[in-house]
Amino acid sequence: MEYRRTAIIKLDTPKNADPTLRETVEQFRHCANIASEWCWHGDDGFHVTSKAKAERALYESLKDETDLTANLVQKGIRRAVEAVKSGVERLKRGEKTSKPHFSADSVVYDKRSATFHRDHVSLSTVDGRIECDYILPDDPEKPPLKYVGDDDYEFRMGHLQRDGDDWYLHASMRKIEADDPExxxxxxxxxxxxxxxxxxxxxxxxxxxSADEFNHWRREYEKRRGSLQQTGTRAAHEAIEGVGRKEYGRFEIxxxxxxxxxxxxxxxxxxxxxxxxxxxxxxxxxxxxxxxxxxxxxxxxxxxxxxxxxxxxxxxxxxxxxxxxxxxxxxxxxxxxxxxxxxxxxxxxxxxxxxxxxxxxxxxxxxxxxxxxxxxxxxxxxxxxxxxxxxxxxxxxxxxxxx
Ligand SMILES: [Zn+2]
Missing domain, CATH: 3.30.420 (Nucleotidyltransferase; domain 5)
Incomplete structure (x- = not known):
């Protein structure tokens, strides 16, 4: 049997971290809203509900536009695709709906963009990682400590949320009972x-x-690396590194x-x-x-x-x-x-x-x-x-x- 629980944990953010967290939230929301706009109007007049398709179309420019990690850009796009999917379901049922718009201060983190510990979390932001301690009430029988303090519950993912001047982590946790029937x-x-x-x-x-797209990128990568290498300067070396990261990101997507x-x-x-x-x-x-x-x-x-x-x-x-x-x-x-x-x-x-x-x-x-x-x-x-x-x-x- 699998149990899923959400632990709502108040965060003790480091001094002066607030502007960075707010900027991270702002840029994440920007990705989600741009993606929502694109998916809702879609191409050929159809709503786009494929994450892969939305990522192929939007990832590159959103990665350039923001200071977010590849993972957070993807999560922003996916959040929009999920919302557009729900919207399309409502339309199918004949209900009224409109393009999803994101206004809440919220960022989606998984285990690649955050490291969840039992007493603190490390979050990827627009300016590197920020570590936040948990503010946990003492009672181990009550949430969130009931889950956070129980090693049988593992962290799956989390949402960073702002409420006024306070920051919260909404952590999705999962416990799998050992006596699962195989x-x-x-x-x-x-x-x-x-x-x-x-x-x-x-x-x-x-x-x-097909490997066409993949092979194209691979050739492009080698070509650009080749021409940059010939100039042989320090700047070129850095540019090569840049090409590497960019191509690497595309492959990954x-x-x-x-x-x-x-x-x-x-x-x-x-x-x-x-x-x-x-x-x-x-x-x-x-x-x-x-x-x-x-x-x-x-x-x-x-x-x-x-x-x-x-x-x-x-x-x-x-x-x-x-x-x-x-x-x-x-x-x-x-x-x-x-x-x-x-x-x-x-x-x-x-x-x-x-x-x-x-x-x-x-x-x-x-x-x-x-x-x-x-x-x-x-x-x-x-x-x-x-x-x-x-x-x-x-x-x-x-x-x-x-x-
Ligand atoms: Zn045969």
Whole structure:
């Protein structure tokens, strides 16, 4: 069982920190309001409710405009997207609504932009980190100390709020009871993910995340680095560092988008696991991968792993041996099955995109491993775009057509 509680903690802010905190709040609100404006009017006359899309369009300019960290800029954009989503829901129900506007003094922090301790918090601001002590009443039986003082409750995220001259941290806390029934006895469905250089990721549901954008940025990065390096001055060196940070930020935003979309798929299809190939020896499996690709794959996995947990989905890695040569339908494994981007089984004639076949195999690999481990023998399958493939590779059509 999972318990979620919000602990409202008054903060003892350092002397002279007030203007910095107010400026942080102001800039965060600016990001949210700009994003709200853009998402509400949208492109092509439709409201934008995709976080990834909003981030792609807005992150760069908001990062330049503000002194906020990349993480806070993202959080500001996301806050707006969530509000626009709710607005769109209201419109669908025929209720009156208008563009969300943010006026409260509030900033959203997660574990990357804040470090939550049991007696203080370190917050990212427009001017570095600020540490604030908690002002906690003595009674351990009452909130907030009931939660903050209990090691079984972990901090998930927090909102910094201003009320007059006082600052508060609204901390979301979570406690997981140890006697959780394992979901292993339930029917298990997993999402397989194939990583590569032409497509950064392909899921077993048949969604492709092209590497075009990624490769473009990578080339751009190398090019700009090259031309700056030739001038060879101290200023150029600093500029190179700047290019690095900027490009790095763009990569990260893109990967965040892919991670979010993978998780959305897993949640939508009721998957318990998102299965990746083992990243330890990824270079042997994908010889064409550059160091940036390897970095990107690991980063993507980290994001998925971190975010999936919030949705009770688990990210796992499996041995990828033969996943590109094996037929996901009949299991026949042969070098000749794969010709560049196409998979064509020499035995049963199954044909499909090679990366898609591999993604299915990666999901199956995990299920086989679990079955061999003999843990319950629960029915298992890999989620596909239509129907599922079970552990012996048989295709099971969807049980019913969704309305
Ligand atoms: Zn086959």
């Amino acid at each position: 979901p292993d006895t339930e029917h298990r469905t997993v999402l397989g993910v194939d990583l590569g250089v032409n497509n950064i990721a392909v899921s077993s549901t048949g969604t492709f995340w 893109y990967l965040h988008g892919v991670a979010n979309e993978l998780i959305e798929e897993a949640v939508e299809y009721g998957c318990s696991h998102i299965v990746f190939e083992d990243l330890t020896h990824i270079r042997e499996n994908i010889p064409q991968a550059t160091w940036q690709h390897v970095w990107a794959f690991r980063r993507l996995y980290q994001y998925v792993e971190y975010k999936a947990a919030e949705h009770c989905v688990e990210a796992v890695q499996v041995d990828p041996r033969n996943t590109s040569k094996r037929c996901s339908t009949c299991g026949f494994t042969h070098d000749d099955n794969r010709h560049r981007g196409t998979f064509a089984c020499q035995k049963c004639g199954y044909e499909n995109h090679a990366d898609y076949n591999a993604a299915k195999n990666i999901g199956l690999q995990y299920l086989r491993r679990r079955q061999n481990a003999g843990d319950g023998g629960a029915p298992v399958d890999v989620r596909l775009n239509r129907g599922t493939v079970n552990v012996s590779g048989e295709y099971v059509p969807p049980a019913s057509v969704e309305a």
